[in-house]
Amino acid sequence: MSLRVYTHSACIAHATGEGHPERPERLGAVIQALRDQMPEIDWHEAPRATRGQLLRVHSEALLRAVLDSGATESMRLDPDTVLSPESPEAALRAAGSGIAAVDAVMAAEVPVAFCAVRPPGHHATGGEAMGFCLFNNVAVAAAHALERHGLDRVAIVDFDVHHGNGTQAIFEAEPRVMYLGSHQAPLFPGTGARDERGVGNLVNLPLPAGTGGRAFREAWSERLLPELDAFQPQLLLVSAGFDAHWRDPLAQFQLDGGDFAWLTGELHAIAARHAAGRIVSTLEGGYDLRALQEGVLAHARALLGAPVSPGQAPE
Ligand SMILES: [Zn+2]
Secondary structure (H helix, E strand, O other): OOOEEEEOHHHHHOOOOOOOOOOHHHHHHHHHHHHHHOOOOEEEEOOOOOHHHHHOOOOHHHHHHHHOOOOOOOEEEEOOEEEOOOHHHHHHHHHHHHHHHHHHHHOOOOOEEEEOOOOOOOOOOOOOOEOOEOOOHHHHHHHHHHHOOOOOOEEEEEOOOOOOHHHHHHHOOOOOEEEEEEEEOOOOOOOOOOOOOOOOOEEEEEEOOOOEHHHHHHHHHHHHHHHHHHHOOOEEEEEEOOOOEOOOOOOOOEEOHHHHHHHHHHHHHHHHHHOOOOEEEEEOOOOOHHHHHHHHHHHHHHHOOOOOOOOOOOO
């Protein structure tokens, strides 16, 4: 079995400026690691999302702000979130990758797909770009699965170290979508308390700074994975951030590649039980290049069902 990966050179061209943690080198490092270490990958060019696909979750005003500014130099949409002249194309390709991946797994062309894209998406709300995110890539994919494929139960699993406030805000009143994940608290963006349950479709597990692999696995085993299993998702979407790695400079979890592999293996088993194995995973955060490579490789191998030992970062 091969892993399908969607990416596009426009996603590297999205320029955030000197010293910005969400930098083009991140995606370069991910692609290099996957090319070097996983020759079985089936690479696909990410298509553009259409305006109609974006409008399922985003406002016309946000589309105009991101796509129609005509900017010839970089500007900030918020203190952290940069729009460069290259960004509209990157944002369209990043959102379009999830659409194409959902179509591919729903057509049973492949069971699993990974979207190696930037900008990331999970902080973007329906109406606002924020936290390095322009469009909410995973939310656009989920809405496509509901509308185009008629699914009733789509799960979005978010293991980025930050809470996916945008994804939550978009789906908090949508019972066909479960949003479930852990994150460091307190930390940006400050949302994701346990009592944020939406219409019973949100499962938030805040964990303290310093959380290591053992506590992380226990939390997922006891609180999150049983809820996901009980939801019986027909499709698993993953907001795959690797900033919970111990090397990451923006947060203080202590995970390693083995932890990402373990969690992905658990998700693989749940997808096999309920969703004919269908998983579409999308890159979110991860700001240390070596940790990002180690995390993505561990995740990608486990998406294929391979047992993974920790510490397989390329030297
Ligand atoms: Zn993050």
